[in-house]
Amino acid sequence: MAGFLAGKVVAVTGGGGGIGRAVALAAAAEGAKVLVADYGVGMAGEDPSSEVADAVVTEITKAGxxxxxxxxxxxKMESGERLIATAVDTWGRIDGVVAVAGILRERMLFNMSEDEWDAVIATHLKGHFTVFRAAASVMRKQEGGGALIGFTSGAFAGSVAQANYASAKGGIVSLVRSAAVGLYRYGVTANAIAPVARTRMSANVPSELAEMGDPEDVAPMVVYLLSDQAKHVTGQVYTVVGSKIAVWNQPTEVRAMWADGRWTPEQIAERLDSTVGQERMGMIDRLEQMRQAAASGEKPNA
Ligand SMILES: NC(=O)c1ccc[n+]([C@@H]2O[C@H](COP(=O)([O-])OP(=O)(O)OC[C@H]3O[C@@H](n4cnc5c(N)ncnc54)[C@H](O)[C@@H]3O)[C@@H](O)[C@H]2O)c1
Structure with missing residues (x-):
């Protein structure tokens, strides 16, 4: 057994399937004691079962x-608390939390139900808060701090039929950045992964994704961020897909204009386009390319 995470205690939500399973197996293979937290639901959050979490635990224990x-x-708040309490009661500490659990309920904004909105925000965004909240209160007091890792998506930059999912994923980026600044003085890092990998979740994407990889391609970056070698890395968003790792920029103002006193709407209409203007939105550019490709009979690339 390798030792990149020797002696560490790591909880992985969604650890029973897809990317979470690959993360749980990789962390265990590197010497971590792993809490595999998974509700064992279908892709929309239905039919819970304990089987998938149990199966991954069996895989880990069989491998030693x-x-x-x-x-x-x-x-649920009490689930985050129980998860971290189980780690602390069993192994005495919690060094890393990887929040991978997620569901999809895709719908155009104008047709989306309250339930479709609430379920996706609850699983992704609140599902990060519950476990980060419980872990942070332990990590800030323990020697060695800890590492929080969230799972966002490129969809946070905007997604056609996923207003709920994209909003949750944007919220996760802000939560991670807030955790990074709020816990900086306690030696706790917080980062987010925007993965692309072949799982049941990505299987239904209607167009071919330009980049693709496997869950096992995502796991090494998570292991690195959980390790003592990444103690200086915080507040970052990393895309991980196949053999590529990329860092996202930090949001910041890029151009400004000023009036003599308060702006009038007329002055803004006159000056905005030629000064501050707009920032290009990649998703709108891609939609335009897809529309043109579809018009010429090609299968569009996402
Ligand atoms: N696969 C991709 O290409 C891709 C792209 C962008 C983002 N992501 C994100 O990566 C993460 C993992 O995705 P995946 O493709 O492995 O998905 P997946 O559907 O294969 O696995 C998700 C796991 O989360 C569990 N889960 C769902 N709701 C839960 C809940 N309330 N409590 C506990 N566990 C719950 C499920 O049982 C399942 O095992 C998700 O957050 C997803 O949004 C994935």
Whole structure:
């Protein structure tokens, strides 16, 4: 057994399937004791089962590692608390939390129901808060701090039929950045991964994704961020797909204009386009390319 995470205790939500499973297995293979937290639901959050979390724990223990399964709904406050309490009661500490659990309920904004909105925000965004909140209160007091890792998506920059999912993923980026600044003085890092990988979740994307990889391609970056070698890395968003790792920029103002006193709408209409203007939105450019490709009979690339 390798030792990149020797002695560390790591909780992985969504650790029973897809990318979370690959992360749980990789962390265990590197010597971490792993809490596999998975509600074992279908892709829309239906039909919970403890089987997937148990199966990953069996895989880890058969390979000589140490793991415990927790089959709770991570969108509930008490589930986050129970998860971290289980780690602390069993192994004495919690060094890393990887929040991978997620569901999809895709719908155009004008047709989306309240339930479709609430369920996706609860699983992704609140599902990060519940476990980050519980872990942070332990990590800030323990020697060695800790590492929080969220899972966002390129969709946070805007997504056609995923207003709920994109909003949750944008919220996760802001939560991670807030955790990074709020916990900086306690030696706790917080970063986010924007993955692309072949799983049941990506299987239904209607167009071919330009870049693709496997869950096992995502896991090494997560292991690195959980390790002591990444103690200086915080507040970042990394795309991980296949053999590529890329860092996202930090949001910041890029251009400004000033009036003598308060602006009038007329002055803004006259000056905005030629000064501050707009920032190009990649998703709108891509939609335009897809529209043109479809018009010429090609299969569009996302
Ligand atoms: N696969 C991709 O290409 C891709 C792209 C962008 C972002 N992501 C993000 O990566 C993460 C993992 O995606 P995946 O493709 O492995 O998905 P997946 O559907 O294969 O796995 C998600 C896991 O989360 C679990 N889960 C769902 N709701 C839960 C809840 N309330 N409590 C506990 N567990 C719950 C499910 O049981 C499942 O095992 C998600 O956050 C997803 O949004 C994935």
């Amino acid at each position: 590692g140490e793991a415990i399964a927790v089959a709770d709904d991570i969108s």
